[in-house]
Amino acid sequence: MKTSLSDTGIKVLSCKNCITGENENISFSNGLLLSVEKTGEINSRFYTAPGLTDLQINGINGIDFNDTTLTTDDVISATEYLLSRGVTTFYPTVITNSDESIIALLGTIVKACEIDPLVNNCIGGIHLEGPFISPANGAKGAHDELYIKAPDWELFKKFQEAAKDSIKIVTISPEWSNAEDFIKKCVQSGVIVSIGHSIASNTQISNAVKVGASMSTHIGNGVPLMLARHPNIIWDQLSEDELYACIIADGIHIPDTFIKVVQKTKQHKTMIVSDATCFAGMKPGAYTRHIGGDVVLDENKRVSLKAEPGILAGAAKSLPENVETLLEHKLFDLKTAWQMASVNIQDFLLHNSTGYTAPVNDMVIFTRNDSSIDIETVVKNGTIVFLKK
Template identity: 45%
Template sequence: MTTQESSSQVVHGLHYATGDAVAVRITDGAITSVSPLQAGEETAGRGKLPWIGPGLVDLQINGFRGKDFNTLPLSSDTVCEVTREVWQEGVTSYFPTVITNGDEAIAQAVRSIAEACRKDPVTAAGIGGIHLEGPFLSPEDGPRGAHDRRFTKAPDWDLFQSWQEAADGKIRIVTLSPEWPGTSAFVEQCAKSGVIVSIGHTAAEPAQIREAVSAGATLSTHFGNGAHLTLPRHPNYLWEQLAEDGLSTCVIADGFHLPSSVLKVVLRTKGRQAMLVSDAVHFSGMEPGDYVSHIGGQVTLTEEGRLHLTGNAKILAGSAQMLPWGISHLVKEELATLADAWEMASIRPAAFVGQPASQGMTAGAPADLVLMDQKDGRFQVQTVYKNGLKVWG
């Protein structure tokens, strides 16, 4: 609900953290105040107001509504389109994710993302950086996941720098496995250059995990996924990442990738270091049905929102749900309060990557806002503001 006053606008809703009916005043793209609704202000009944909170920040999106950052050649126009389309899921900032591929294929993808940012201010404002997921991953079946084994390799600083040059310096996160010789030196160089190193798709020994953290690794990529089906009871690379205080942790909380018991352990262990990602593939945002994936072949997106191989329903074919789904799942399963779940998908990732949006819904913060209705246990995006402009709803 919005009212206009001269150059300012006021948005009404229920504060995501307190449940109070509030008026959020926006001037010149920034929040100037958040105050309780006063007598005489339009309320339309407390129960009818939507929830309002900070815009969602997704550190890992592979594609959306049939558009894939890893189907080459990638057009910069595709990147611009996705940036606008993810608004409908409340995402005001995201990290397009480029996965394991040939050297030139990766260069082409990151080059197109950088080009999109150069030519389109809206895309530049919406993209927080590029997430390079691979190719420095485990070559082993299980940890490798759907990544192409032909292209997995040891970290190579000169090669990475060539991609960074193609990307105009926009690679902000790199996911790797520290099982490769020479990883620590690579991690140190990344940390010195301001690139976040995340551990994922790994078969590393606990000592290698510890060495990577000492060298500057600070994150775990979609913890618990991209792993062997069977692991030693202890020690193993999952326990080690949970135990490392220096690692923040991202999880896919769609209800399919991790059981509630694992999510509960991660949230209790990591506390405010826990964050949500969608890791959404390009089938996200599409209708249920059968599709053909360039990675996994024939896949099925069910009515329940689960994406699996058509020939084997036990094998997931990626994530097809976005951050509001994850927020809904955590709240429905009573794994987190709405305030915590919302912040896991907004303020915490923004703070982790150093974005001003980490100020959340406070005076002086960018007016990146999402209004959501709650229906049948699901939070559904109603309206989205980016830098004070209504961009969806």
């Protein structure tokens, strides 16, 4: 039996499933997945796992989903890069901007899906993060206050028309007076509503959940630096049993202690998002971007404002790097860490996204050296889409 994916004559590979713990023989032929069969004890360095799903990603490897110069080729290149990292499903995230810019960006992403079937299969939908968020300092984060506004259903319908109904998640702050009505309409139309970039009160959060909000956008971030001990926007969301909690587990945005609290509180409702910017995958250095201006990416993948080094200007780790960080910091075992970036997210989508169909035969095969994960093969819908040279 072959044990190296670099051998082009391989037909069967023995792996350990990192979620179930079972040993499996995986059969391939002509780039297609033939079968996955349970087997007995094996001695293999390969692991297999479900494809990763990123619900919030602003860009990758120099490509920015929020730059109005974005092209369909950029979206295709970003998809190929993400597949090479084991991300088989992602939700390109368009943030607060002018109405015209948002419409243009949505159109480009949708056009890329129409041009390329693989891109269409990998993009589960678009995540619209804003402009219906809080303008308060701290809560708004890097979003431009000039374009922040109250939830507007008619405007959202224009966005959705430009996106050809591809907006599947919208992040809003429930503190606006018309938020509940907006949330109801979104949920009725099959759109997931996530709470984020907010200073909403306990009552406003509770009411938002009652009318259908089901997710917390990067909980622990997008909030003012100073909060009341209790109640506050973080505790209030953690206490809502129906809310799934997204966290950025890059070791930079939130401390390990907070990650542990979220996971203990939410358990299988804990989901990792990268919230990656275009700097994920890029070399350390000084850069200029349309959001944040002059920034510095250091060797630890921390992105900060050049003028104010203490202020973060985005994330620069991909989703698998978030998983690696959890392992490196010894917060969770491989199974739990990978579940938060795959299985938990699929469970959330199945229960909260109208008409959602879970991917079939999406698979990642990798080797592991302590906390380091080395992607060997990626399968999308039963077809090999990445094979390590």
